[in-house]
Amino acid sequence: MNGFTLLITALLIIGCSAKQVRYPDATKPCIMIDMNANLTLLLKSNSSMKAESTLDGGAKSSGECKESESSVDLLFASGVKGNLDFKFTLGADSNVMMDLALTFTPDSIFSNGDNVPRIATTVSSTKLSTMTASYTCTAPRVIKFNPVEGKDGEVYDFSMTISDVKIQAFNVTGTSYSPAEDCTAIDGLTTEAAMTTKPPVQTTEKNNETTSEAPPAPSGPSTEPTTKPPTNESTSEAPVVTTQPTKPPTNESTSEAPVTTPAKPTTPAPPVYPTPAPGAPSVNTYKAANRNGTCLMFKAGIEFTLPILVKGVNVTKTLGINKEDTSNETEFAGDCDASNTTQTMTVTFYKTSTMLMTFTKSDTGYYFSDVDITFIVDKELFPEIDREETMMVRKTFTKDQFAADKDGSYKCNDKSELEVQGVNFRTYNLQYAAFQKNITEFKSSGISECSADSDTNSVVPIAVGAALAGLVVIVLIAYLIGRKRSRQSGYEQV
Known part of the structure; x- marks a missing residue:
């Protein structure tokens, strides 16, 4: 779909915490699954609804155990008609x-009169471990499902975020997992492609695999939130208690008691909401890796401007992705093996909003092909809004817009801006390289530049050439004037 699409959606969040599955039973399983999972179902329509359900950890509808193929179906709970099918197969290597298929009856979720069971499958298979090992991954990972069209043309869109995963579907011995292959070695999700920003304690240490460049802000670095909540001139400080040591007991009647300085009266601090800093956002670097090392590296400063409704008036708010700002709670996860022709990077910011970027191979190289952004606009993020809602922005790019050569990278230092239906998506100092083998830094050669940078770069030689031409003209004029004076001086001597 070309262009941005802004949609108010009905939302269903199906969550399961610390889910454990043993099929066919706990004593002799052929499939073992442990994970935390959240499945988000979005109905793209003009109405706004919200429903919630959970996966029943003990409900298994069916399954099978074969030498090269196994599967298990998990039922939804709370009256929702549907199930999630895990299918495991052995590849040639x-x-x-792992493939996932979601079967659901829309009316049982959204009460929209759509009673036809529908099936959504994952975009591509997920590579786990080798057949003799188990798979483990603590880092969060977003799995996208293919959209499904409903009876009236509405679209059901799904994604599932999983973490703390342990899976073994073949060669299970007893009730214990075989030695694990961690996703760190398989696809780099833990060390390079998944990072959660935590509040600083006393010292700050940057991850060697993630970098952050300082934003071009007018003020110096600060650890305080950029926008402070109103305090009504009262200071919220922790009680300060000063206690002198008690002297050993003596026979004197004048022994001193501990002296305590009364605590200052305090006012409870109002919550600090994640208000973005002014100016351009910080430039962050995101990486994804597999057994061959880092395959995908994406660097940019990113921010969005959203339309929201406050007291019946449409206003705009800006969100920036800044890993150094602890209020962002930024996480990211990459996939080098999304398919034979695609690689992906998912960035989660402000707890629940996500941006999925897809990079696709072409005949001559690769290009940034799609971006899917989901904004969860709630009162924690914007306390002044009239209603909570979910916005989805999707953009599909042509092969020529962000194209790069096979062994090179794409770069655009200038601000790139896309705006449709009031949603503004901006990048600063963008550079990325995909489908690489153990890339550690961007090469200085093979860079494909955006037109804005090319125009800027062409100004420099033109300006230098013009300056040199002007200098030549000045020298020539000075020479002619000097020659003329010299000749006149010669006549006078005669």
């Missing part, structure tokens, strides 16, 4: 591949 003896790697275990």
